[in-house]
Amino acid sequence: xxxxxxRLFAAIWRGLILFAALGVLAPFLLYxxxxxxxxxxxxxxxxLVSGAAIGCVYAMVALGIVLIxxxxxxxxFAQGDLLMVGAxxxxxxxxxxxxxxxxxALLAVAAAxxxxxxxxxxxxxxxxxxxxFSIVMVTIGLGFFLRALVGLTPxxxxxxxxxxxxxxxxxxxxxPAIISQNHAAIILLTMALCGxxxxxxxxxxxxxxxxxxxxxxxxxxxxxxxxxxxxTLIWGLSAxxxxxxxxxxxxxxxxxxxxxxxxxxxxxxxxxxxxxxxPGAIVGGLIVGIAEALAGFYLPQGFKDVAAYALLLIVLxxxxxxxxxxxxxxxx
Amino acid sequence: MSLxxxxxxxxxxxxxxxxxxxxxxxxxxxxxxxIGPNGAGKSTLFNIISRFYDPFGGAIFYRxxxxxRRPSHAIPRLGIARTFQNIELFEGAxxxxxxxxxxxxxxxxxxxxxxxxxxxxxxxxxxxxHKAEEIMDFLKLEAYRDQRIANLPxxxxxxxxxxxxxxxxxxxxxxxxxxxxxxxEETRDMAFWIHDIRDLLGATILLVEHDMTLVxxxxxxxxxxxxxxALALGSPAEVSADKAVARAYxxxxx
Amino acid sequence: MRALLKTAYAQDIRLFRYGGTGRLxxxxxxxxxxxxIAPRGFLTAWGACLYALAFGIILLRRDSQxxxxxxxxxxxxxxxxxxxxxxxxxxxxVSQLSFVLTYAIAGIGLVLLSGQAGxxxxxHAAFMAAGAYTExxxxxAGAGLLVSLPAACLVAAALGVLVGLPALxxxxxxLALATYAFAFIVEEILARWExxxxxxxxxxxxxxxxVLPGVSYGFESEREFYYLVLGVFAAALLAALNLMRSAxxxxxxxxxxxxxxxxxxxxNVAAVKTTAFTxxxxxxxxxxxxxxxxxxxxxxxxxxxxLSINLLLMIVVGGMGSLHGAVFGAIFLVVLPQLIASFRxxxxxxxxxxxxxxxxxxxxxxxxxxxxxxxxIYGRWVKIRAYFDLFPLYRKGSxxxxxxxxxxxxDR
Numbered sequence: 002x003x004x005x006x007x008r009l010f011a012a013i014w015r016g017l018i019l020f021a022a023l024g025v026l027a028p029f030l031l032y033x034x035x036x037x038x039x040x041x042x043x044x045x046x047x048x049l050v051s052g053a054a055i056g057c058v059y060a061m062v063a064l065g066i067v068l069i070x071x072x073x074x075x076x077x078f079a080q081g082d083l084l085m086v087g088a089x090x091x092x093x094x095x096x097x098x099x100x101x102x103x104x105x106a107l108l109a110v111a112a113a114x115x116x117x118x119x120x121x122x123x124x125x126x127x128x129x130x131x132x133x134f135s136i137v138m139v140t141i142g143l144g145f146f147l148r149a150l151v152g153l154t155p156x157x158x159x160x161x162x163x164x165x166x167x168x169x170x171x172x173x174x175x176x177p178a179i180i181s182q183n184h185a186a187i188i189l190l191t192m193a194l195c196g197x198x199x200x201x202x203x204x205x206x207x208x209x210x211x212x213x214x215x216x217x218x219x220x221x222x223x224x225x226x227x228x229x230x231x232x233t234l235i236w237g238l239s240a241x242x243x244x245x246x247x248x249x250x251x252x253x254x255x256x257x258x259x260x261x262x263x264x265x266x267x268x269x270x271x272x273x274x275x276x277x278x279x280p281g282a283i284v285g286g287l288i289v290g291i292a293e294a295l296a297g298f299y300l301p302q303g304f305k306d307v308a309a310y311a312l313l314l315i316v317l318x319x320x321x322x323x324x325x326x327x328x329x330x331x332x333x
Numbered sequence: 334m335s336l337x338x339x340x341x342x343x344x345x346x347x348x349x350x351x352x353x354x355x356x357x358x359x360x361x362x363x364x365x366x367x368i369g370p371n372g373a374g375k376s377t378l379f380n381i382i383s384r385f386y387d388p389f390g391g392a393i394f395y396r397x398x399x400x401x402r403r404p405s406h407a408i409p410r411l412g413i414a415r416t417f418q419n420i421e422l423f424e425g426a427x428x429x430x431x432x433x434x435x436x437x438x439x440x441x442x443x444x445x446x447x448x449x450x451x452x453x454x455x456x457x458x459x460x461x462x463h464k465a466e467e468i469m470d471f472l473k474l475e476a477y478r479d480q481r482i483a484n485l486p487x488x489x490x491x492x493x494x495x496x497x498x499x500x501x502x503x504x505x506x507x508x509x510x511x512x513x514x515x516x517x518e519e520t521r522d523m524a525f526w527i528h529d530i531r532d533l534l535g536a537t538i539l540l541v542e543h544d545m546t547l548v549x550x551x552x553x554x555x556x557x558x559x560x561x562x563a564l565a566l567g568s569p570a571e572v573s574a575d576k577a578v579a580r581a582y583x584x585x586x587x
Numbered sequence: 588m589r590a591l592l593k594t595a596y597a598q599d600i601r602l603f604r605y606g607g608t609g610r611l612x613x614x615x616x617x618x619x620x621x622x623x624i625a626p627r628g629f630l631t632a633w634g635a636c637l638y639a640l641a642f643g644i645i646l647l648r649r650d651s652q653x654x655x656x657x658x659x660x661x662x663x664x665x666x667x668x669x670x671x672x673x674x675x676x677x678x679x680x681v682s683q684l685s686f687v688l689t690y691a692i693a694g695i696g697l698v699l700l701s702g703q704a705g706x707x708x709x710x711h712a713a714f715m716a717a718g719a720y721t722e723x724x725x726x727x728a729g730a731g732l733l734v735s736l737p738a739a740c741l742v743a744a745a746l747g748v749l750v751g752l753p754a755l756x757x758x759x760x761x762l763a764l765a766t767y768a769f770a771f772i773v774e775e776i777l778a779r780w781e782x783x784x785x786x787x788x789x790x791x792x793x794x795x796x797x798v799l800p801g802v803s804y805g806f807e808s809e810r811e812f813y814y815l816v817l818g819v820f821a822a823a824l825l826a827a828l829n830l831m832r833s834a835x836x837x838x839x840x841x842x843x844x845x846x847x848x849x850x851x852x853x854x855n856v857a858a859v860k861t862t863a864f865t866x867x868x869x870x871x872x873x874x875x876x877x878x879x880x881x882x883x884x885x886x887x888x889x890x891x892x893x894l895s896i897n898l899l900l901m902i903v904v905g906g907m908g909s910l911h912g913a914v915f916g917a918i919f920l921v922v923l924p925q926l927i928a929s930f931r932x933x934x935x936x937x938x939x940x941x942x943x944x945x946x947x948x949x950x951x952x953x954x955x956x957x958x959x960x961x962x963x964i965y966g967r968w969v970k971i972r973a974y975f976d977l978f979p980l981y982r983k984g985s986x987x988x989x990x991x992x993x994x995x996x997x998d999r
Contacts, residue, residue: 137707
């Protein structure tokens with residue numbers, strides 16, 4: 002039995018999807034009918050691709066948040082700052098030590114993994130089983146602390162840096178649009194990472210165990226899975242994903258101690274995807290990135306900055322379980 | 334007209350049938366017990382009456398009014414109170430505060446007079462407290478009055494939950510396995526209280542219970558459920574003697 | 588048996604369990620009246636001390652037998668101290684005290700929302716901004732305090748309803764995320780809607796005016812404004828205490844502890860959450876209005892997510908189990924930056940010149956409090972008091988960690 006409000010919201014939801022699809026496709030249709038010239042279309046495609054690229058970064062941060070949320074039911078507000086630390090690690094290996102890009106990246110991601118483990122052990126482990134609010138506050142505190150720590154680290158500090166990459170300053174021609182290789186690389190590498198994560202969760206023993214823990218901690222515990230150790234690993238994994246995200250964000254944003262605020266865009270992405278779904282987080286990130294691009298293309302200045310939050314509010318009100326989420330009810 | 338009438342009630346969880354065309358009625362003033370093996374749909378029925386679940390089909394009438402048209406928080410206002418199988422108390426609050434929350438639907442004063450704590454609000458608070466004390470006396474909970482639920486043993490919590498339900502002065506009381514987790518002595522107390530609640534407070538009682546001693550001691554009528562279907566209905570003796578019921582509990586061969 | 592174990596119903600409901608509220612309020616009002624009537628310069632520090640002494644002797648004489656009277660006595664003394672503060676302290680200290688009380692008003696709102704109703708808000712800066720901007724706009728349009736302050740409260744409360752409305756359809760952490768999305772949007776509106784809000788330049792406002800039919804009184808200094816803040820704080824505190832001892836406060840608690848049980852007791856969970864957001868937002872709006880006057884200039888920069896997080900930090904550090912926590916937290920929030928500033932001189936210059944060090948210490952403090960003092964400063968205070976009360980009997984286990992407010996929302 003569904004109430005009329007549910008039906009109303011469902012109808013609004015379908016309308017919104019239609020509207021969004023129209024928004025994405027409109028310039029192509031206009032071009033086809035001759036109402037828009039090729040240059041304008043090219044600009045639009047560039048916006049779209051750069052939106053998708055930044056969306057990929059949101060997606061990876063959101064992915065880390067969802068990983069931790071699924072396992073421990075808390076939101077990690079320090080996820081953006083893990084990204085920031087990851088970016089600085091890449092800057093250290095590639096920019097300061099001058100290692101080749103691939104090797105430096107690999108080392109940095111490995112270091113980020115260890116750093117995530119360290120964070121979990123230091124501040125999260127003592128709070129396992131505590132109310133979510135406590136852990137949320139601790140992650141907020143951790144974020145503040147990491148920002149200051151990076152600011153105080155010799156060689157890092159509060160200045161902005163860039164990381165030289167093999168993609169910088171190269172472009173690709175895509176129809177009427179000129180795409181930066183940086184953007185293309187982000188999108189491709191994100192897809193590769195998603196594939197790797199999929200294989201990890203589907204095929205490896207640890208990945209399956211992690212899924213089991215996310216589904217039901219108690220049952221997993223009874224099956225002999227060391228739940229707490231897996232939490233630590235999940236934090237490490239999540240920090241490593243953030244490290245990759247930081248590495249990819251570095252060429253299009255700059256490396257600085259405030260770059261962690263990207264978490265405030267990644268959270269809407271995670272909610273859009275249903276908050277408990279890994280593919281959802283990816284799609285959510287892309288949607289947020291593209292929505293920002295569209296807002297920047299169609300609407301006056303300023304709307305681009307709030308697009309993510311407006312989208313979040315709309316989805317929370319109209320479809321609170323997210324695009325892929327399903328609502329659950331406690332058994333009594 | 335019966336107090337509670339259930340007509341062709343159907344409930345499914347995915348492919349699992351929890352209730353299948355269930356019909357039954359509870360008369361005013363009786364103690365009506367539902368028994369059945371695990372998964373028979375007993376608690377599901379309670380959760381539908383409380384409006385936590387939406388059934389697939391059928392209807393529930395309480396004094397002739399369709400309950401399914403109301404949201405869950407409106408149910409207690411009709412005079413229906415309940416307890417839970419696994420105890421759902423307000424852990425951070427004291428026993429007294431839990432009782433007072435049972436009085437929630439009886440509040441009269443508006444928000445503004447609460448904010449200023451006008452004499453009317455004070456008088457109402459005192460009246461609620463008076464009622465809460467009565468119930469704590471009735472259930473011998475006075476000793477725990479100002480203790481937080483989190484610090485209480487299981488048996489006491491069970492009784493606090495009963496008290497909280499009583500505090501709303503219900504006409505129909507749903508008790509979900511009141512004896513689970515209680516020892517033999519506490520179960521005997523529970524049987525007395527169930528009788529007293531009916532006889533002294535005038536409430537009709539709908540009971541889900543496993544402990545057959547308690548069922549025999551208190552029930553006027555018993556309904557046996559299995560896999561969402563009614564197996565037998567009658568006095569406790571009739572239902573215990575029923576062959577289908579014995580089969581459901583002990584397996585096909587019995 | 589009953590007579591032994593319990594107090595009278597009426598006694599339970601009192602603010603101080605053993606009475607003395609009436610005398611306390613009368614005494615403080617009398618002292619306040621004295622301050623108003625007495626010519627400037629007449630009531631010096633010595634006068635205040637003399638009064639406090641008399642006040643104390645009267646209360647102590649009446650109530651030396653029981654502890655409740657002594658609670659009223661200590662609060663009375665605190666009240667006298669607060670009332671006399673402008674006579675004893677310098678301008679700077681008085682304005683800092685005003686900041687403490689202003690934060691505490693917002694803190695009361697947050698304790699009601701988070702500690703009492705169990706909802707997290709990451710967007711309280713938006714309510715504070717709504718209050719401050721409403722106050723500034725109305726004040727600059729010439730409205731008196733009796734119009735602008737309630738208006739600030741109402742505008743913020745209306746935003747609270749708006750934020751609380753999604754509660755009809757969502758739970759737990761999602762609601763917290765809605766609050767922060769909302770706060771970002773409000774911040775952006777403040778920065779962009781230049782004709783009304785002055786954009787990034789913000790708005791300026793001077794001390795408020797009290798306009799009554801026939802009379803008009805303009806506040807002129809930090810000291811005079813302090814009394815306004817003190818009065819509003821006292822009213823907010825009293826209203827919150829009243830709320831917590833009546834049905835609405837208990838409904839908050841019920842929603843915090845178990846939504847399922849709350850529903851089964853006839854509590855309309857969504858309505859209660861919306862109410863909690865509304866009340867909390869309204870109080871925060873009032874705090875915002877006063878905050879605006881204290882700051883003189885308000886800009887969108889002053890009301891970012893960091894203010895929201897600072898407000899949260901305040902109740903986490905103060906302790907959100909009680910309204911005391913709001914006050915302790917507010918003191919902490921005002922004192923900490925000054926402590927850090929004074930510590931800065933002790934650090935090596937390379938470290939001290941870093942701008943991020945302050946927020947780093949904030950972060951560290953949040954972590955340390957959640958890890959080691961989850962009930963906040965107030966919790967520690969209760970423990971210390973219990974230690975002395977129970978002296979030879981106190982054991983470490985007397986306060987073992989209990990399940991605290993925010994329960995898991997996944998299964999609800």
